[in-house]
Amino acid sequence: xxxxxxxxxxxxxxxxxxxxxxxxxxxxxxxxxxxxxxxxxxxxxxxxxxxxxxxxxxxxxxxxxxxxxxxxxxxxxxxxxxxxxxxxxxxxxxxxxxxxxxxxxxxxxxxxxxxxxxxxxxxxxxxxxxxxxxxxxxxxxxxxxxxxxxxxxxxxxxxxxxxxxxxxxxxxxxxxxxxxxxxxxxxxxxxxxxxxxxxxxxxxxxxxxxxxxxxxxxxxxxxxxxxxxxxxxxxxxxxxxxxxxxxxxxxxxxxxxxxxxxxxxxxxxxxxxxxxxxxxxxxxxxxxxxxxxxxxxxxxxxxxxxxxxxxxxxxxxxxxxxxxxxxxxxxxxxxxxxxxxxxxxxxxxxxxxxxxxxxxxxxxxxxxxxxxxxxxxxxxxxxxxxxxxxxxxxxxxxxxxxxxxxxxxxxxxxxxxxxxxxxxxxxxxxxxxxxxxxxxxxxxxxxxxxxxxxxxxxxxxxxxxxxxxxxxxxxxxxxxxxxxxxxxxxxxxxxxxxxxxxxxxxxxxxxxxxxxxxxxxxxxxxxxxxxxxxxxxxxxxxxxxxxxxxxxxxxxxxxxxxxxxxxxxxxxxxxxxxxxxxxxxxxxxxxxxxxxxxxxxxxxxxxxxxxxxxxxxxxxxxxxxxxxxxxxxxxxxxxxxxxxxxxxxxxxxxxxxxxxxxxxxxxxxxxxxxxxxxxxxxxxxxxxxxxxxxxxxxxxxxxxxxxxxxxxxxxxxxxxxxxxxxxxxxxxxxxxxxxxxxxxxxxxxxxxxxxxxxxxxxxxxxxxxxxxx
Numbered sequence: 001x002x003x004x005x006x007x008x009x010x011x012x013x014x015x016x017x018x019x020x021x022x023x024x025x026x027x028x029x030x031x032x033x034x035x036x037x038x039x040x041x042x043x044x045x046x047x048x049x050x051x052x053x054x055x056x057x058x059x060x061x062x063x064x065x066x067x068x069x070x071x072x073x074x075x076x077x078x079x080x081x082x083x084x085x086x087x088x089x090x091x092x093x094x095x096x097x098x099x100x101x102x103x104x105x106x107x108x109x110x111x112x113x114x115x116x117x118x119x120x121x122x123x124x125x126x127x128x129x130x131x132x133x134x135x136x137x138x139x140x141x142x143x144x145x146x147x148x149x150x151x152x153x154x155x156x157x158x159x160x161x162x163x164x165x166x167x168x169x170x171x172x173x174x175x176x177x178x179x180x181x182x183x184x185x186x187x188x189x190x191x192x193x194x195x196x197x198x199x200x201x202x203x204x205x206x207x208x209x210x211x212x213x214x215x216x217x218x219x220x221x222x223x224x225x226x227x228x229x230x231x232x233x234x235x236x237x238x239x240x241x242x243x244x245x246x247x248x249x250x251x252x253x254x255x256x257x258x259x260x261x262x263x264x265x266x267x268x269x270x271x272x273x274x275x276x277x278x279x280x281x282x283x284x285x286x287x288x289x290x291x292x293x294x295x296x297x298x299x300x301x302x303x304x305x306x307x308x309x310x311x312x313x314x315x316x317x318x319x320x321x322x323x324x325x326x327x328x329x330x331x332x333x334x335x336x337x338x339x340x341x342x343x344x345x346x347x348x349x350x351x352x353x354x355x356x357x358x359x360x361x362x363x364x365x366x367x368x369x370x371x372x373x374x375x376x377x378x379x380x381x382x383x384x385x386x387x388x389x390x391x392x393x394x395x396x397x398x399x400x401x402x403x404x405x406x407x408x409x410x411x412x413x414x415x416x417x418x419x420x421x422x423x424x425x426x427x428x429x430x431x432x433x434x435x436x437x438x439x440x441x442x443x444x445x446x447x448x449x450x451x452x453x454x455x456x457x458x459x460x461x462x463x464x465x466x467x468x469x470x471x472x473x474x475x476x477x478x479x480x481x482x483x484x485x486x487x488x489x490x491x492x493x494x495x496x497x498x499x500x501x502x503x504x505x506x507x508x509x510x511x512x513x514x515x516x517x518x519x520x521x522x523x524x525x526x527x528x529x530x531x532x533x534x535x536x537x538x539x540x541x542x543x544x545x546x547x548x549x550x551x552x553x554x555x556x557x558x559x560x561x562x563x564x565x566x567x568x569x570x571x572x573x574x575x576x577x578x579x580x581x582x583x584x585x586x587x588x589x590x591x592x593x594x595x596x597x598x599x600x601x602x603x604x605x606x607x608x609x610x611x612x613x614x615x616x617x618x619x620x621x622x623x624x625x626x627x628x629x630x631x632x633x634x635x636x637x638x639x640x641x642x643x644x645x646x647x648x649x650x651x652x653x654x655x656x657x658x659x660x661x662x663x664x665x666x667x668x669x670x671x672x673x674x675x676x677x678x679x680x681x682x683x684x685x686x687x688x689x690x691x692x693x694x695x696x697x698x699x700x701x702x703x704x705x706x707x708x709x710x711x712x713x714x715x716x717x718x719x720x721x722x723x724x725x726x727x728x729x730x731x732x733x734x735x736x737x738x739x740x741x742x743x744x745x746x747x748x749x750x751x752x753x754x755x756x757x758x759x760x761x762x763x764x765x766x767x768x769x770x771x772x773x
Contacts, residue, residue, distance in 0.1 A: 022322070023315045025334040028137040029654050031094065033079035035609055035618060036657035038339065039091045040077060040137040042155045042162070044310050045317045045341045046370070046393065049282055050091040051155045051162035052142065054101055055081035057116050060185040060212075071604050074098035076184045079654045084146065085116050085127045086179060087155060089162045089280055090219070093342040094661025095374065096605055097425060099213035099418065101184035103221050103280060105164060109149040109172040114235045114264040116182065122148070126177050139318070139338055140310035156307040158297040159346055164278040165303040174269040174276060178223070180208045181237060181262045192216075194263045197287075198256035201228035204267075205287040206258075214421035218355065219282060222290035224298075226277035229267045237262035277303050284420055285361055289349040296350040317341055320389055321671075324696040331652040333674055333694075336667035340385055343663040344378075344397055347371035347420065355420040356407040367399040373417040374663040376426030377620045379433040381668035384679040387441055388741065391702045395443045401431050402445070405453040413457045427464065427482060427555055428489030429457045436500035436683040441738045451509055454497045458490075458513070466490070468536070473515075474522040477533035477541060477553055484523050484533040484553035485621070488565045491520040495568040495770065496683035517770060520566050524576035529586075531563040547599050547614065549606075556605055560590060560614055561622045567681040569770035570631040584632050590614050590625070591641055610649075610659045617649050618659025623669050624680045627688045630734045630767055636720055636755030639691040642673050643719045646693055675699070675709055676749065677736060681768065686735040688767050691721045692749055705744030714751045721759065722750040734760040735767040 031038035041052020054076035058069050072078050074095050076088065086106035092098055106126050117125020134145035142155045150169040157163060168174045180194040194208035207220040233253045238261045249255055258265060269276060279298045283289030298306060318337055323330065348354035348369040356362045362369075386394035404414045408422065413431035416423035432454045439450055461467050465475035465483060469490055475483040495517035501509035525532040525540040532540045533553030544552060546559035554562045564587070566573040574583040595614040600606040610618020615625060626641040649658035650670050659666055672678045676692035692711035699707040724731045725748040726740070736747070760766070 021315055022318050022330075022334050023139050023311065025327070025330040026139050026314075026318070026338045027331045027335050027652055028139070028142075028338070029079065030331070030335045030652065031339075031657035031661055032075075032077055032654050034655035034657070035607060035659050036655070037072075037074040037094045037096065037660050038657070039075040039093065040135075041087070041091065041142045042140050042157045042310070043342060044140060044157055044159045045313055046344065046346055047157055047159045048346045049089050049157045049160055049162045049280075050093070050342065050345075051087060051089050051157045051164075052091050053077055053084045053144065054086060054088050054104065054182070054184065055084055056119055057085055057182065057186065060187045062188075068604065070185060071096070073184060074660075076101050079132075081119065082129055083119055083122045083127045084130050084144065086177065086182065087153065087162075087164065088182060088184075089282060091184070092372065093339060093663055094657075094666065095663060096660045097213060098185040099183075099210075099217070101182055101186070102208065102210075102219045103282070104179040104182040105278065105280065106177045106179070107146065107149065107151045107153065107166045107168065107276070108175040108177050108266070109151065109168060112175065112266060114177065114179075114266065116179070138311075139314035141307055154303065156303060156310055158306060158310065160283070160293040160350070161279055161281045161298045161306075163298060163303055163306050164280070166276045166278070168271065168274045168276065170274055172271060174271045176267045176269070176276070176278065177264065178204075178267070179264045180206070181264055183210060183212065185212060191261050193261060194259065196234070196258040196263065196265055198229070198232065198258075202226075205290065207287065213423050213425070214419040216359065216421060217419045218284055220285065220287045220290045221283070222281045222287060222294045224279045224294060225267070225269070226275070227269055227273065230270055231268040232266060234258050234263055234265035236260040237264070283349050284347060284355040285349055285353045289351070289353060293350050314338070317390075320700045322698045323694050325694040328652040329694060332650050332656070333671065335652075336650065336670040339661055339667035340382055340664035340671065341390075343372040343374065344370040345372045347400075357404050357414075357417070357420055357422055358407040358409065359420070360407070362403070362407070364403075367396045368393075369403065370397045370400045371417050371419055372663060373397070373401065373414050373431065374425075374665070375415060375417075375430040375434065376428060377662035377665040378668075379430040379437075379682055380620055380623050380665060381672055381679060382664045383434045384437060384682050385668040385671055387438060387443070388738070389699065389701070391443070395438060395445060398435055398438045398443060398445050398450075401435060402449055402453055405457070410460065410462055411456050412460045412462070413453050427486050429460070429463065429493050430489070432457055432493045433496045433682050436496035437679075439500045440503050440683060440685050447504055451497075451501065451504075451506060454500075455509065458494060458497060458516075469519070470516070472522075472536065473519050474534055476536040478536050481551075482553060482555040484531050484559070485555045485557065485562055485565070487523045488520050488531060488562060491517060492565070492568055494519065495681075499568070499683050517568060518572070520569070521572065521576055524563075529577040529582060530559045531565075532559060547595065549599065549603055556603075556619050557616065557621045558599070560586075561616055561625070564590075564625045564628060565621050567624050568683075570628055571769035572771040574631070580632055584629070584634060587625070587628060587632075587637075605660070609655070612645060612648060617645055620662060620665055623665070624678065627678050627680050627690060630680075630688050630760065631769060633761060634757075635734055635760040636757060638689075639720050639755070642690040643693065643716065646670065646673055647716065676711070676747070684768050685738040686767050687738070687741070688735050689721070689724070691719060691751070701742060701744070703742065705742065707741050707744065708746040709749070710747065711749040711751050714749070717753050718751040720752050720755040722752045722756045723759065724749055732759065732762065733765045
């Protein structure tokens with residue numbers, strides 16, 4: 001009887017645990033079509049492996065000519081496609097440019113085919129049709145049935161190992177294709193070399209080197225099979241002009257040393273057992289490193305063992321947030337949180353070795369090395385969110401950026417770090433913002449090294465117009481097509497250095513960067529009040545169209561949006577525009593206008609789905625803009641605007657993201673805004689209030705303290721904050737500090753259907769602004 005009751009207790013505990021799980025709300029299919037550019041496959045939190053289906057083979061260019069259709073395949077997967085090419089092991093999450101798709105694997109039956117075929121003629125290659133009816137995705141797991149062969153594919157992953165389980169139809173040929181030519185944003189000649197060695201009948205090692213966005217990306221691998229290979233071979237689509245004395249051998253059949261530029265290999269197995277498990281470990285260091293990763297993370301474990309471990313890891317990471325809301329609201333929140341924990345990604349072996357930006361092998365001492373820093377995007381909310389929720393990880397990411405600086409022959413912090421390479425995408429030097437934000441918020445990093453790295457980066461002569469920016473106080477339009485946005489972004493990054501130095505008592509550094517932090521003022525044309533490109537002789541562009549993106553001096557944005565890109569000094573910005581009244585009117589107009597299609601029709605980064613009026617939520621420079629009302633006499637408008645954005649730009653749907661997720665930045669904006677506050681100016685310790693989206697949310701911080709956010713009755717109708725209490729006491733400020741959150745607190749919001757027009761008007765209740773301090 002006692003055993004019976006113990007069994008009942010254990011069963012009840014299991015049921016409670018299952019009911020309490022939050023990972024079940026994650027929908028990895030959100031953003032897998034449209035502008036989201038998300039992939040649905042399996043990965044561990046921040047894992048080096050992202051094992052996911054690729055659904056087409058559109059090249060980046062043909063004979064140097066860009067192929068616009070490739071933009072939809074930044075993550076390798078498009079929900080609307082009818083076929084799967086195969087399952088590759090590396091993917092970027094939500095980007096607007098791409099690379100990777102390394103080491104593609106595809107089960108095959110029937111006749112041998114080593115070409116992928118096309119969407120229009122899948123029977124001409126190894127790709128296969130599939131139905132979404134057989135597809136299922138959850139954190140750390142993906143499965144689908146390949147319709148042409150009947151193979152059931154199941155995928156999971158550890159940090160560094162992709163794990164496949166294939167169930168073949170009874171009596172069918174069992175073959176596995178390993179395509180070392182396949183890639184995302186591929187082009188003829190991208191693979192510089194690849195090698196594959198059959199170590200024994202259940203183990204293969206190798207590498208491939210590619211020249212893409214990461215211009216010298218070395219991917220080593222070790223592949224183990226759950227049963228012996230009985231036959232293998234390969235084809236080389238690019239026959240070498242010189243083979244030397246390798247011509248002695250039949251290299252293409254059962255020869256254990258395979259190498260070439262365009263290699264597709266195959267392995268065949270005995271069909272008596274329909275189940276095949278394949279483990280693919282990756283390393284940027286060596287095949288030996290891949291073998292160590294394989295042994296440490298996957299040896300002796302079954303597919304289901306690893307799936308359970310990875311599911312548990314996701315539950316622990318996501319479970320720091322508990323909330324009340326509808327199932328769709330929870331799906332949007334937990335999927336957003338999930339997307340913030342895919343990139344950046346671990347980039348080192350289990351023994352701590354990694355390949356640096358100098359191409360050399362380094363040993364990480366006292367930190368985990370990361371890569372995939374999409375900093376033009378992620379400095380805004382992704383890194384601040386990780387700094388709040390995943391403090392140790394974000395600190396290691398900053399240490400990784402400092403290591404990048406030490407190893408970088410250019411002498412800079414990363415701009416767009418990718419697989420041990422500098423990708424140089426976008427503008428500014430926003431790693432300085434991430435480093436400064438970490439310093440201001442008390443991260444355990446070496447301040448001497450941090451300031452040396454930030455200053456060296458800010459003064460680096462290789463940046464576009466940087467020396468002219470220092471000389472003139474702005475980037476001149478004479479020979480810089482994005483001079484106006486460069487000035488705004490440099491000015492913000494310089495403020496980050498200034499403010500961090502001021503907080504740290506480094507008066508010499510602060511003094512050197514104060515005027516640079518105010519450089520934004522030099523590109524506001526007093527005749528219009530808009531940010532405008534300016535020439536060396538001092539005159540502004542005469543025919544500026546503030547709604548036009550192309551040719552107006554801004555990168556991926558127009559003057560109307562970019563003119564608000566002064567998060568460090570909203571009060572000073574108002575003066576540049578002609579005063580608070582004009583500032584408010586322009587904010588209102590931005591959200592309320594009807595932007596003609598001609599202004600975005602030819603821009604692949606923006607569609608109508610990304611817009612609310614003229615406000616471009618689908619691209620990052622505007623993300624702080626709805627919070628700028630906090631500095632005006634109408635702070636309540638932030639509460640209205642933000643809820644509208646939350647409802648329209650984020651949905652529990654395959655098209656549920658109103659723009660590229662950009663390595664978690666779009667999603668981090670959502671998580672912050674659901675909590676009811678946002679880091680308008682990273683590098684400052686304040687989070688500016690909007691309004692909570694859900695009636696209850698609780699965050700457990702890394703230090704064990706909790707932040708409870710209560711907003712009973714909040715809804716689309718009751719979207720306005722009538723009053724706030726902090727730890728039971730009335731709270732009138734329009735911001736909360738990082739330290740107040742870290743200490744643990746309870747925030748209570750009284751919500752209503754009408755704004756409190758008197759709240760937050762006192763000067764002492766306003767958030768930070770450089771020129772009002």
